Amino acid sequence: MARRLVSMKKILIVNSLYYPHVTGGAERSLQLLAEGLKRAGMEPVIVSTADREQIDFVNGIKVYYLKIPNMYWMRTAKQQPAYKKPLWHLIDSYNPFAVSKLTHIINSEKPDVIHTNNLAGFSVAVWKAARKSNVPIVHTIRDHYLLCPNSTMYRNDKNCSKQCLRCRMLSSPRKRYSGLVDAVVGVSRFILEKHRKRDYFPDAKIATHIYNPSDSADTPASDRNDSNVVTFGIIGLLAPIKGTEYLIRRFASMKNNPAKLKIFGRGITEAYEKMLIERYKSDNIEFMGFKKPEGIYCEIDVAIIPSLCDDAFSRIKIEAYSHGLPVIATSMGGVPETVDNGKTGYVFDPSLEGDLESKIDKFISDPGLARALSPACREKAEIFHIDKVVGRYTDVYSQVIR
Known part of the structure; x- marks a missing residue:
């Protein structure tokens, strides 16, 4: 208290x-x-x-x-x-x-x-x-x-x-x-x-x-299935400055990619959101629209924060940690401060070609990695x-x- x-x-x-x-x-x-x-x-x-x-x-x-x-x-x-x-x-x-x-x-x-x-x-x-x-x-x-x-x-x-x-x-x-x-x-x-x-x-x-x-540090373990198909999630405003298309484009370009990407949130404009859906919607890239946090984290294994701007902070990290989920987070701004590389997720440099894809591939090549990092994520959530x-x-x- x-x-x-x-x-x-x-x-x-x-x-x-x-x-x-x-x-x-x-x-x-x-x-x-x-x-x-x-x-x-x-x-x-x-x-x-x-x-x-x-x-x-x-x-x-x-x-x-x-x-x-x-x-x-x-x-x-x-x-x-x-x-x-x-x-x-x-x-x-x-x-x-x-x-x-x-x-x-x-x-x-x-x-x-x-x-x-x-x-x-x-x-x-x-x-x-x-x-x-x-x-x-x-x-x-x-x-x-x-x-x-x-x-x-x-x-x-x-x-x-x-x-x-x-x-x-x-x-x-x-x-x-x-x-x-x-x-x-x-x-x-x-x-x-x-x-x-x-x-x-x-x-x-x-x-x-x-x-x-954080308001959900005591969130129980999710009911995500034990499938070997890893599901990544991007959450929040869909906008160029937030790296939305940057992430989707790179995810879509990964060859022989068995993973899924779920996109939660609305576009900065209706036209931008419509463009993303028309250009990238596929069997492994789903646009989920707006959902409350409690309806999001039970559907994904890893949260990705791809922002290209110097964000002061990101609530996505602490919400993900509270649900026992690791993150793949941009190195921009204050976002990486509370990511313990290799323990609660990974930090990538948007200016480094292939760096984001390599972090995504860590979880694809080892489907059990997200669950292995879960205890450290819940422990990290306590500081918030x-x-x-x-x-x-x-x-x-x-x-x-x-």
Whole structure:
């Protein structure tokens, strides 16, 4: 059980989106943390953006859904005309309209700590509101938003080694106001150091990494059959930046390949998903559509994370480990940090021709390998246990409150 603070503390958690507006692993990780904090005796209060204002309760946790003035709500970005997007990003570099809304909530809730996360839609004006109210600020870095308006630092099919002029201009307020933050947490060492070496968070008294939590470390062994046919799975958004076609193309090109590849998730666009299905669907490549995690891991033996961009983290690893499954993971970004090569899976270099195929072949040539690695995967899952993650965060909160 997570450690309790001496007395109940109110934590105001700010994130771009919150349930039911879930677009990826960040929202799921944050919801797990908030609910874990509540079980540990604290009082989390959530503030997120939405297309209309309301106050609701999600699993007993108070949630403010705010409509922050801008050209459009961030979740509708794909449907917006191109001319609106530069204006949206310009306003989002520092959105003054967010200050008054956040200040009102801070004055009403009187939190002990403000814990900010993804800030797209709010902007770093949140930090200004917190500092005006003299409330300690903890920030968790979950992506590249503070460095890049697109949150990826990926352009023209490659990772950006440095910020372009546009990114430097739009992120200038983000860098400046990061000096208001008391403690900074990265969801990986990689993403923390990427910001620190660019002189973000210069006055943070605490700088550490805390991996995202798992909610299924006690998942029983699956009912996968004992067939010698190994089934691989790719899970999540189907997009070029995520390496979807990169993986499928290489899997399809492997000669005399008896294995199966199951693809779970939806395309970044309907057209992209349709193209993948028409081009690659076959007897051993199946497109499964969207499924909840509990319906995925019982169907596969190995999870593959083929991302081509520098992802800060990947929830797929911890979900796979929790189900006793090994992974084949990209060497990009923070993804490989928690892969023990040869014990919980294998890391491949996307820039090295044939490296992915060689890792896939390890499991094909030894159908019992996935099961042999399963105990180490379950053991690894323990470091992501929600109670341990909550304990790490409560330690950080305690230090900034002093």
